[in-house]
Amino acid sequence: MNIHALLVNRFSEALVKLGVENAPVPVARSARPEFGEYQFNGAMALAKQLRKKPRDIAEDIVAAVSLDDIATKLEVAGPGFINIHISDAWLSTACEASLADARIGVSSAPEQTIVVDYSSPNLAKEMHVGHLRTTIIGDAVVKVLEFLGHKVIRQNHMGDWGTQFGMLLAHLSDKLAQEEVAETALSDLEDFYREAKVRFDEEEGFADRARDYVVKLQGGDEQCLALWKQFIDVSIAHSEEVYDKLNVSLKREDIMGESAYNPDLPKVIEDLQSQNLAVEDQGTQVVFIPELADKEGNPGVYIVQKSGGGYLYSTTDLAAMRYRSGTLRADRTLILTDARQAYHFKQTEIVGRKAGFMTEAQTYEHCPFGMMLGSDGKPFKTRTGGTVKLVELLDEAVERAGKLIAERDNDLSEQELADVARIVGIGAVKYADLSKNRTTDYMFNWDTMLSFEGNTAPYLQYAYTRIQSIFRKSGINADTLNVVIAIEDAKEHALAVQLLQFEEVIGVVSREATPHVLCTYLYELASAFMSFYEACPILKDDVSEPVRDSRLSLALLTANTLRQGLGLLGIETLEKM
Numbered sequence: 362m363n364i365h366a367l368l369v370n371r372f373s374e375a376l377v378k379l380g381v382e383n384a385p386v387p388v389a390r391s392a393r394p395e396f397g398e399y400q401f402n403g404a405m406a407l408a409k410q411l412r413k414k415p416r417d418i419a420e421d422i423v424a425a426v427s428l429d430d431i432a433t434k435l436e437v438a439g440p441g442f443i444n445i446h447i448s449d450a451w452l453s454t455a456c457e458a459s460l461a462d463a464r465i466g467v468s469s470a471p472e473q474t475i476v477v478d479y480s481s482p483n484l485a486k487e488m489h490v491g492h493l494r495t496t497i498i499g500d501a502v503v504k505v506l507e508f509l510g511h512k513v514i515r516q517n518h519m520g521d522w523g524t525q526f527g528m529l530l531a532h533l534s535d536k537l538a539q540e541e542v543a544e545t546a547l548s549d550l551e552d553f554y555r556e557a558k559v560r561f562d563e564e565e566g567f568a569d570r571a572r573d574y575v576v577k578l579q580g581g582d583e584q585c586l587a588l589w590k591q592f593i594d595v596s597i598a599h600s601e602e603v604y605d606k607l608n609v610s611l612k613r614e615d616i617m618g619e620s621a622y623n624p625d626l627p628k629v630i631e632d633l634q635s636q637n638l639a640v641e642d643q644g645t646q647v648v649f650i651p652e653l654a655d656k657e658g659n660p661g662v663y664i665v666q667k668s669g670g671g672y673l674y675s676t677t678d679l680a681a682m683r684y685r686s687g688t689l690r691a692d693r694t695l696i697l698t699d700a701r702q703a704y705h706f707k708q709t710e711i712v713g714r715k716a717g718f719m720t721e722a723q724t725y726e727h728c729p730f731g732m733m734l735g736s737d738g739k740p741f742k743t744r745t746g747g748t749v750k751l752v753e754l755l756d757e758a759v760e761r762a763g764k765l766i767a768e769r770d771n772d773l774s775e776q777e778l779a780d781v782a783r784i785v786g787i788g789a790v791k792y793a794d795l796s797k798n799r800t801t802d803y804m805f806n807w808d809t810m811l812s813f814e815g816n817t818a819p820y821l822q823y824a825y826t827r828i829q830s831i832f833r834k835s836g837i838n839a840d841t842l843n844v845v846i847a848i849e850d851a852k853e854h855a856l857a858v859q860l861l862q863f864e865e866v867i868g869v870v871s872r873e874a875t876p877h878v879l880c881t882y883l884y885e886l887a888s889a890f891m892s893f894y895e896a897c898p899i900l901k902d903d904v905s906e907p908v909r910d911s912r913l914s915l916a917l918l919t920a921n922t923l924r925q926g927l928g929l930l931g932i933e934t935l936e937k938m
């Protein structure tokens with residue numbers, strides 16, 4: 362059920378009756394309960410067109426709109442707002458319908474093909490916190506889109522190619538010659554990278570060997586490719602360890618690394634040249650972008666080939682664009698990287714569109730996010746200033762959650778405690794990230810994210826287990842519960858309105874790739890449930906059976922919505938904690 366969409370529909374019909382076509386139909390949540398739950402704010406904008414006072418227009422709309430089944434009262438307020446008070450009876454029926462539906466009232470949208478490029482770590486190094494946000498946010502977006510019925514194609518655009526592999530392969534071949542196996546040599550990619558770099562800078566002849574490897578790799582030399590493949594495999598396994606701990610849905614088959622586009626790069630340059638888009642400039646191939654000119658009128662500069670003939674990140678992204686729009690037939694392409702790459706993707710889109718690498722109807726949506734900062738407000742680093750390894754960060758989360766849970770009153774076995782620690786710890790890290798508007802920087806803080814108060818994963822997980830325990834105490838099985846909902850109390854009313862907004866929220870997340878909207882929603886839902894539960898006892902002796910069942914039904918729908926919502930965010934729920 363999407364109350365918002367329903368109201369928009371009814372108001373559009375009313376406007377048509379009044380002779381207004383194609384006008385915007387602004388319906389929004391009311392700021393306060395005394396103004397009803399929703400407000401129609403479109404009367405003011407029609408004053409000119411209809412040559413009437415906004416309040417009179419609002420009165421006409423109230424007379425024309427058919428909302429008898431949904432609303433108990435429509436009132437004109439202020440300069441011409443229409444306040445909509447939703448009826449208890451309608452809410453009751455709508456909640457019953459959601460409860461009977463495995464999709465809790467969310468319909469499947471017409472199917473689009475959507476490519477989501479996320480995670481995409483660089484394989485030369487260990488995955489670090491910079492890749493945490495893209496991985497977590499991307500995975501939530503993918504799950505929401507799939508839930509809506511879209512065909513989603515995950516693309517893990519791993520950085521598995523480029524000149525730095527020359528020195529890494531030279532170093533690796535020496536290690537293997539000393540009879541080390543690749544897994545051991547590469548057990549710590551950070552150390553390995555550092556060693557190779559030192560040799561590159563200091564060791565006589567090593568840099569030449571490294572460059573030699575680059576040439577051989579690009580030339581498709583088999584031995585060299587085999588060595589490269591070994592390196593890549595071990596590095597991918599490191600990433601998979603992180604995905605596994607994070608409960609992220611990326612699989613091997615989702616990897617479409619930079620190397621995959623290598624054969625296509627000369628063709629990209631040719632196409633750009635033949636359309637006079639790429640031109641030579643001091644030995645490099647450049648596309649000038651007048652749309653991105655600076656104040657002095659100098660066009661934006663987008664380099665697509667280096668003077669030695671080497672290709673760049675940009676060239677690969679153009680090839681990726683063409684593959685996604687042409688071969689994968691993506692209606693939308695979403696790319697999740699940090700905000701510092703925004704200009705690159707803007708350039709790529711302009712150039713790619715001019716070159717005809719995608720059609721006008723296909724979208725290219727860079728979804729940027731801010732940096733993860735330490736509690737000191739500076740980029741997140743270890744105490745000694747190094748990059749924080751993701752695996753270690755996640756292990757710490759589980760350990761900290763374990764300690765917290767153990768301190769709380771609980772009757773968990775050792776095995777249960779370990780599971781709870783994992784689910785709460787990982788959930789907390791993911792949720793802390795997901796719940797912030799992604800476009801801003803965010804501060805990583807263990808205490809806030811693991812708190813059982815406020816907009817956190819533990820708070821939501823706790824609300825869910827609380828409902829499970831109400832059911833255990835009631836002795837009533839959720840499957841055999843007699844679902845007849847009769848909303849009477851104001852807190853029941855508020856909870857029901859909140860419950861019925863799930864579909865609307867999912868729609869926003871799918872259009873804007875903003876999981877924080879879903880987080881805010883779930884937090885408000887859990888809070889609405891807590892106030893409801895305080896005001897409306899369920900299992901007390903003086904509560905009649907029909908009232909008990911009605912309230913249990915609302916509790917059950919809350920639990921289902923929390924589980925589904927958290928599930929879409931990639932966060933597990935627990936029966937006990």
Ligand code: ARG
Binds near residue numbers: 478480483697
């Ligand atoms: N490997 C890049 C990085 O770590 C991210 C790649 C994002 N996707 C893309 N198509 N460029 O910054």
